[in-house]
Amino acid sequence: MAAPNKLFLGSFVHSKKLKEIESLHNAAVAVDSSGKIVAVEKDCSEGRARETVLPRLGWREDEVEVVRAADGQFFFPGFIDTHIHASQYPNVGIFGESTLLDWLKKYTFPLEASLADSTKARQVYTRVIRKTLSHGTTCAAYYATIDVPSTNLLADLCHTAGQRALVGRICMNQNSPDKYRDASVESAIADTRANIEHIRSIDPSMALVRPIITPRFAPACSVDLMRQLGALAKETGLPIQTHISENTAEIAFVGELFPPSVTGAADDTYAAVYDACGLLTERTILGHAVHLTDSEAELVARRKAKISHCPCSNSALTSGAAPVRRQFLDRGIACGLGTDMSGGYSPSVLEAARQAALVSRQVVLSGTVDGKREDGAALSVDEVLYLATRGGAEVVGLADKVGAFEVGMDWDVQLIGLNIVGEDGEVINGDGDGGDVDVFGWESWPNQVAKWVYNGDDRNTKKVWVKGRLVHERR
Numbered sequence: 001m002a003a004p005n006k007l008f009l010g011s012f013v014h015s016k017k018l019k020e021i022e023s024l025h026n027a028a029v030a031v032d033s034s035g036k037i038v039a040v041e042k043d044c045s046e047g048r049a050r051e052t053v054l055p056r057l058g059w060r061e062d063e064v065e066v067v068r069a070a071d072g073q074f075f076f077p078g079f080i081d082t083h084i085h086a087s088q089y090p091n092v093g094i095f096g097e098s099t100l101l102d103w104l105k106k107y108t109f110p111l112e113a114s115l116a117d118s119t120k121a122r123q124v125y126t127r128v129i130r131k132t133l134s135h136g137t138t139c140a141a142y143y144a145t146i147d148v149p150s151t152n153l154l155a156d157l158c159h160t161a162g163q164r165a166l167v168g169r170i171c172m173n174q175n176s177p178d179k180y181r182d183a184s185v186e187s188a189i190a191d192t193r194a195n196i197e198h199i200r201s202i203d204p205s206m207a208l209v210r211p212i213i214t215p216r217f218a219p220a221c222s223v224d225l226m227r228q229l230g231a232l233a234k235e236t237g238l239p240i241q242t243h244i245s246e247n248t249a250e251i252a253f254v255g256e257l258f259p260p261s262v263t264g265a266a267d268d269t270y271a272a273v274y275d276a277c278g279l280l281t282e283r284t285i286l287g288h289a290v291h292l293t294d295s296e297a298e299l300v301a302r303r304k305a306k307i308s309h310c311p312c313s314n315s316a317l318t319s320g321a322a323p324v325r326r327q328f329l330d331r332g333i334a335c336g337l338g339t340d341m342s343g344g345y346s347p348s349v350l351e352a353a354r355q356a357a358l359v360s361r362q363v364v365l366s367g368t369v370d371g372k373r374e375d376g377a378a379l380s381v382d383e384v385l386y387l388a389t390r391g392g393a394e395v396v397g398l399a400d401k402v403g404a405f406e407v408g409m410d411w412d413v414q415l416i417g418l419n420i421v422g423e424d425g426e427v428i429n430g431d432g433d434g435g436d437v438d439v440f441g442w443e444s445w446p447n448q449v450a451k452w453v454y455n456g457d458d459r460n461t462k463k464v465w466v467k468g469r470l471v472h473e474r475r
């Protein structure tokens with residue numbers, strides 16, 4: 001049976017631009033049976049919506065499902081996690097004192113290798129999808145593992161659960177454990193193609209799930225492998241995801257492994273290595289980019305590659321504080337947020353937004369970076385929410401499809417609920433499960449949203465839809 005047309009009523013909050021959040025109250029948004037927004041009406045009561053909007057759309061009242069945001073609730077675009085390792089979820093919060101290269105060896109490679117067990121993979125991936133949806137993540141750029149069947153399974157599970165996803169089979173053929181690496185460049189390419197074919201078979205129009213070419217990071221890939229993956233991306237037009245300049249030891253290792261004589265690059269910088277291999281494209285998502293030099297950032301901007309800022313992980317693994325404004329935003333580089341679970345300790349993009357705001361203040365406090373003052377580095381609530389939604393949409397190549405309430409976009413949305421505190425100090429609305437965000441009634445809308453950003457969690461995410469389909473409801 002076709003999904004019904006839907007009419008959403010109440011308050012809507014979304015980013016218009018990087019520095020501008022818009023709140024619409026007493027508004028109506030109509031969503032057709034394919035999940036597309038077909039009308040956005042400001043100052044529109046339910047009665048007016050029924051009298052004018054529905055007839056204009058040719059919709060019969062009795063065929064329309066009406067969803068109302070109650071007092072203390074508002075609709076907000078779904079979050080986009082631009083960098084998340086689905087396979088690492090069981091390790092979330094487990095990183096000890098390690099930094100990137102020893103963390104990979106001690107915690108990460110053994111866990112990823114173990115997911116070749118299909119029972120374990122199903123258990124972990126099912127949980128990851130449920131968990132991220134419950135935190136309002138409507139779209140995720142997932143790294144899986146090198147194993148084809150379980151990576152295919154992740155794609156299947158996203159498709160069934162209704163989560164929009166980019167799913168990547170990891171490629172790594174050097175500086176990796178003997179039992180967890182691609183046997184050859186040929187097998188890595190063949191396995192990547194097999195994963196691409198599988199995803200095309202379950203979602204031929206890539207409406208929900210699409211493949212993404214995934215060289216893990218330069219140290220784990222030979223030049224030949226990176227070049228062939230660059231060629232595959234060109235041949236297929238598919239996006240690419242990888243890591244760049246996360247940690248200073250990693251960057252030094254890249255310099256040792258890939259001198260210009262090996263890559264043919266102009267220099268031995270990390271970005272130049274990827275560029276020489278055809279991996280720096282306008283469809284490339286670069287995770288981290290904490291320590292890019294100015295000339296690397298300029299190269300990234302020229303190639304129109306995108307950046308996933310992963311503040312939780314950058315702090316947890318002591319990688320550094322990325323100067324987001326100076327290096328990315330001021331250069332016009334598209335930037336979104338990544339949880340980078342389990343380098344990051346949380347599956348929540350809201351947590352990543354909060355940490356992006358806090359880490360940006362650490363960048364200010366650091367005074368100077370490379371002799372440059374960082375006074376303007378602090379990111380506002382409006383800016384981190386932009387990165388979590390519209391910025392992320394641009395990073396994953398869906399800027400015209402998701403991230404805001406605009407006619408023509410898909411209804412990928414979360415319903416947020418906050419506690420309203422009555423005169424007796426008790427919460428007077430909701431289901432008694434409203435989390436930590438208490439609203440007293442005198443806060444402006446921007447301040448209510450700020451309270452959600454700094455104190456909210458999955459208890460505030462009451463419902464989640466992707467392409468108009470309800471994919472999570474908090475019980």
Ligand SMILES: O=c1[nH]c(=O)c2nc[nH]c2[nH]1
Nearest residue numbers: 085216217243313340343
């Ligand atoms: O945060 C990270 N997580 C990883 O799994 C990884 N692999 C390479 N570089 C990485 N960084």
